[in-house]
Structure formats: C-alpha cells, structure tokens
Amino acid sequence: MLSKTTEYALRAVTCLASQAACGNTPSSADEVAGITQIPRRYLHRVMQSLAHADLVESRCGSHGGYSLARPASAISILDVVESVEPLGRIFSCPLNLETHTSLCPLHAELDRAYAATQQAFGKVSIADLLNSTSPIVPLCDSL
Structure with missing residues (x-):
C-alpha cells in the first residue's frame, strides 16, 4: 500500500528522531543512508520532500547535515506519508460517469479504507514509535 519512497521517508524521519534523542544532530546524509539502508542518491530526493513539508x-x-524541523512528538506518520505521497481520497466517480452522482459501493468502500488509514496514521507520532514497549527497536538489529 505504501510506496518505497514513503517507506524511505518514514525510515529517514525515524532515524533523525532517534539520532536527536541521543544528541547526535545534525546527521550527515551518509549516516542516514547507512542507518536506514536508503540509497544515497534516493535519500536526497526524499529529504527534499521532507524539507519542503517543513519536517526536516x-x-x-x-x-x-539533516535534523528534524520540530520535535518527533509533533510529527505523525501521516505527516511523513503526506509529505512524499499523499493518500488519495475518492470524492467523485473516478470514471466520470454521469449517473454516479455519489460514490458507488466499490469506491465508497475504498474511500472508507483510505479515511481509516489516514486516521490511524494521524494518531501515531514518530516519538510514539521510538518510545514503544516493543523489544524491537526501529532501524536496529536487536539481539
């Protein structure tokens, strides 16, 4: 459901939040690329989108180097997703059928799923991810 670019953006922001929590800010592009396993050339494109959205x-x-533009607690998963590839909502018939004055059952259901995804992503901050009680730490090979 999420593109590789969106996945990379989430990794990059999580990395910067983690680095900031350790006092390691700003982080060089090489550091971020190494930690996140994002190809260096692709990272530049992702960071441009994040900077344009005032997240980085x-x-x-x-x-x-790179650092978060605001605290990780003030950045939601949805903020990151929307900065690189907004979730598409369906407000009218994608086929432009004249008889479809409202959404058909198929597109209405798809739009409900998109709305639920937006709501779920909006409730979780990047800080929530880092402060999780899970024994698995984001971007780290935990033993």
Missing part, C-alpha cells in the same frame, strides 16, 4: 531541516558545511 538541512544545513551545509562541516557541521551540517
């Missing part, structure tokens, strides 16, 4: 900041220079 970048600084040039020897002490430069």
Whole structure:
C-alpha cells in the first residue's frame, strides 16, 4: 500500500528522531543512508520532500547535515506519508460517469479504507514509535 519512497521517508524521519534523542544532530546524509539502508542518491530526493513539508531541516558545511524541523512528538506518520505521497481520497466517480452522482459501493468502500488509514496514521507520532514497549527497536538489529 505504501510506496518505497514513503517507506524511505518514514525510515529517514525515524532515524533523525532517534539520532536527536541521543544528541547526535545534525546527521550527515551518509549516516542516514547507512542507518536506514536508503540509497544515497534516493535519500536526497526524499529529504527534499521532507524539507519542503517543513519536517526536516538541512544545513551545509562541516557541521551540517539533516535534523528534524520540530520535535518527533509533533510529527505523525501521516505527516511523513503526506509529505512524499499523499493518500488519495475518492470524492467523485473516478470514471466520470454521469449517473454516479455519489460514490458507488466499490469506491465508497475504498474511500472508507483510505479515511481509516489516514486516521490511524494521524494518531501515531514518530516519538510514539521510538518510545514503544516493543523489544524491537526501529532501524536496529536487536539481539
């Protein structure tokens, strides 16, 4: 359901949040690419989208790199998803059929699923992911 670009964006933001929690900010592109296993060239594109959405900041220079533009507790999964590839809602017939003055049962059900996904993603912050009680830590090979 989520594209590779969206997956990469979620990894990158989670990585930056984790690095910030450890006091390691900003993080270089090489650090983020290594931790997240995002190809370096693709990472640049993802970070541009995140910066455009005011989720990530970048600084040039020897002490430069990427950091979150706001606290991880103020960034939801939905914020990240919407920054790179917004979830499509269905408000009218995709086929432009004149007789479909409202959504048909198929498209109404699909739109309900999209709405539920948006709601679920909006309830979970990046900080929630990092503060989870799960023994599995995001982006780490836990033993």
